Amino acid sequence: MQLEDIMSESKIIFKRRRGVRRLILKVNPLTLAIELTLPWWVTYAEGRSFVLKNKDWIENKLNDYTQKANHKKNQQFILGQPYRINHLDNSQKTYKAKLDKENGVIYVISPLELGLEGVTQSIRMLQKEILYEFVLSTNHYWEEKMSIHPELSLYVKYMKSQWGNCRPRLKKITLSTELCAFNHEVIEYVWVHELAHIRFANHGKEFKALLDKVMPDWRVRSAQLKTQY
Numbered sequence: 001m002q003l004e005d006i007m008s009e010s011k012i013i014f015k016r017r018r019g020v021r022r023l024i025l026k027v028n029p030l031t032l033a034i035e036l037t038l039p040w041w042v043t044y045a046e047g048r049s050f051v052l053k054n055k056d057w058i059e060n061k062l063n064d065y066t067q068k069a070n071h072k073k074n075q076q077f078i079l080g081q082p083y084r085i086n087h088l089d090n091s092q093k094t095y096k097a098k099l100d101k102e103n104g105v106i107y108v109i110s111p112l113e114l115g116l117e118g119v120t121q122s123i124r125m126l127q128k129e130i131l132y133e134f135v136l137s138t139n140h141y142w143e144e145k146m147s148i149h150p151e152l153s154l155y156v157k158y159m160k161s162q163w164g165n166c167r168p169r170l171k172k173i174t175l176s177t178e179l180c181a182f183n184h185e186v187i188e189y190v191w192v193h194e195l196a197h198i199r200f201a202n203h204g205k206e207f208k209a210l211l212d213k214v215m216p217d218w219r220v221r222s223a224q225l226k227t228q229y
């Protein structure tokens, strides 16, 4: 994140404290926000130009802190690829997470007061988008192959103990956002598994025969999920 971006997103936090006689500039190592404490006689406009004058110093600090923060932060897998999470707190109440495939980074902007929970929520929104897109792009192929043409409703939400589920009567398939961590083959397997439930409610012979027919390597894919499924 460049200084220009931070300035344009109003990442400068101005503070006024009694008894302060000079401008005090700080970069917050956790939030990467620029904090400037002003004496009462200095205007905000003057504060801003003070920040600009110290551009190089701030940029060095930002680079330093960003690198350190990245080492500490968890990786997140998306479609089988590892990504570093680069979190920038946002004083506004909006969530955003963007995937930078080239550099293997997820940029997360989320409300300051929510901390790590905000990061989690932002990433789940991103996972939701990616899963929807993935299923919509492959669904036609599988519906044809399995001769299943339900007017499906697809839901993606965070589910802790299930990768997906199917309610045949409602023609409703729900996938867990957690599934987004896996590669295409595994996600496809879960999708096909749930589609098969539209025809067969349990995991009986017919159910497995259908999977064997349309996805002969489904056992290999399924094993990657590790959890009983």
Ligand SMILES: [Zn+2]
Binding pocket: 193, 197, 203, 229
């Ligand atoms: Zn099942």
